[in-house]
Amino acid sequence: MARMTWIFSPERVDTPDATALRRDYYGDVAGRYFGRVLAEDEYDDEMIDDGLELLAPPAGEFLVGRYAGEAAACGGIVLLDGGRAELTRVFIRPAYRGKGGAGLLMDGLEEAARALGARRTVLNTRLDLVEARALYVRHGYKEIPAYCTGPYMEIWYGKEL
Numbered sequence: 001m002a003r004m005t006w007i008f009s010p011e012r013v014d015t016p017d018a019t020a021l022r023r024d025y026y027g028d029v030a031g032r033y034f035g036r037v038l039a040e041d042e043y044d045d046e047m048i049d050d051g052l053e054l055l056a057p058p059a060g061e062f063l064v065g066r067y068a069g070e071a072a073a074c075g076g077i078v079l080l081d082g083g084r085a086e087l088t089r090v091f092i093r094p095a096y097r098g099k100g101g102a103g104l105l106m107d108g109l110e111e112a113a114r115a116l117g118a119r120r121t122v123l124n125t126r127l128d129l130v131e132a133r134a135l136y137v138r139h140g141y142k143e144i145p146a147y148c149t150g151p152y153m154e155i156w157y158g159k160e161l
Contacts, residue, residue: 006073013056025091055076072095075088124146
């Protein structure tokens with residue numbers, strides 16, 4: 001029996017796999033917010049594509065994780081100021097959760113942040129995304145004061161690298 005493995009690597013945000021993962025990410029977080037699955041015509045391409053230019057060197061990086069060769073996870077890093085990098089679009093497709101990829105994704109994102117010169121990572125999320133919040137805390141993130149504002153930002157985390 002072959003052992004299933006995760007492989008994480010940088011990828012352009014406009015590849016078919018990266019695009020599908022970003023779309024699934026927004027479908028998941030928006031669906032949870034609205035308490036239902038979004039209809040196809042409810043996806044806002046501007047929202048899905050917002051800030052993509054920052055998810056490539058030298059401003060950032062976008063990682064795609066594959067499990068047994070299938071695109072299963074993604075996450076981005078965006079350099080901010082003062083040696084900080086923000087984690088964004090951290091997502092594992094539901095069918096691949098519980099298979100050990102979350103910690104590997106976080107490790108990969110932090111490694112990418114260090115490679116871009118960051119000394120600290122930060123992120124923001126919503127209170128209802130309890131699985132994500134638990135992942136961040138397990139990975140050493142601590143609650144910090146707000147470093148940005150927005151309509152879906154309710155709690156902020158940071159970690160020294």
